[in-house]
Amino acid sequence: MNTVTINPQEVDLAYRAAMRRFASTVTIITAADHERHHGMTATAVTSLSMNPPSLLICLNQKTLLHDIMYRARRFCVNVLHRDQVALSAAFSGGAGSAERFEMGEWSFTEEGGPYLADAQANLFCKKGAAIPYGTHTIFVGEVEQVGLRDAISPLVYQDGAYCVASPAA
Ligand SMILES: Cc1cc2nc3c(=O)[nH]c(=O)nc-3n(C[C@H](O)[C@H](O)[C@H](O)COP(=O)(O)O)c2cc1C
Numbered sequence: 001m002n003t004v005t006i007n008p009q010e011v012d013l014a015y016r017a018a019m020r021r022f023a024s025t026v027t028i029i030t031a032a033d034h035e036r037h038h039g040m041t042a043t044a045v046t047s048l049s050m051n052p053p054s055l056l057i058c059l060n061q062k063t064l065l066h067d068i069m070y071r072a073r074r075f076c077v078n079v080l081h082r083d084q085v086a087l088s089a090a091f092s093g094g095a096g097s098a099e100r101f102e103m104g105e106w107s108f109t110e111e112g113g114p115y116l117a118d119a120q121a122n123l124f125c126k127k128g129a130a131i132p133y134g135t136h137t138i139f140v141g142e143v144e145q146v147g148l149r150d151a152i153s154p155l156v157y158q159d160g161a162y163c164v165a166s167p168a169a
Pocket residue numbers: 026039040041042043044045058059060062063064065088091092093094157
């Protein structure tokens with residue numbers, strides 16, 4: 001193992017390098033306010049607790065979804081399947097807001113929130129706390145409803161690339 005002592009100036013680079021070693025499931029977070037709906041690719045999604053069933057997501061404050069989330073009451077975490085790389089690319093800046101929803105099978109909740117009908121899973125959340133920290137805001141979601149697609153084969157992001165997970169030897 002290559003253990004190094006780093007000075008503060010090097011922490012940013014080393015932190016990025018360390019984060020490349022996280023294998024994270026790729027999701028598209030969606031939400032709607034009174035005027036518009038939107039969605040963006042996110043891997044900063046973490047289980048928070050089972051009682052109540054809850055999760056947290058971290059959104060950059062500069063994103064459009066962040067604006068919408070401040071007014072939205074609910075949001076959805078759509079877990080992507082390994083064959084949905086193109087959707088992830090579109091929802092991370094590859095396509096404009098309206099154009100994003102022209103790809104994939106999108107449905108809408110009664111409140112107008114979009115969800116991906118053929119996602120690996122849909123976690124429908126009521127927005128709980130919103131905690132700003134640095135450039136991002138942590139949003140807590142209380143899971144109200146879940147949709148599941150049978151075969152478990154999520155899209156994973158690791159070392160700056162899309163991957164698939166397989167059982168360890
Ligand atoms: C694999 C991947 C994961 C991402 N995860 C996050 C995330 O967790 N939070 C975040 O704020 N941005 C994340 N991004 C960046 C946003 O998807 C990207 O900035 C997007 O363009 C923002 O949406 P907007 O174009 O509607 O503002 C991620 C991008 C990729 C490709």
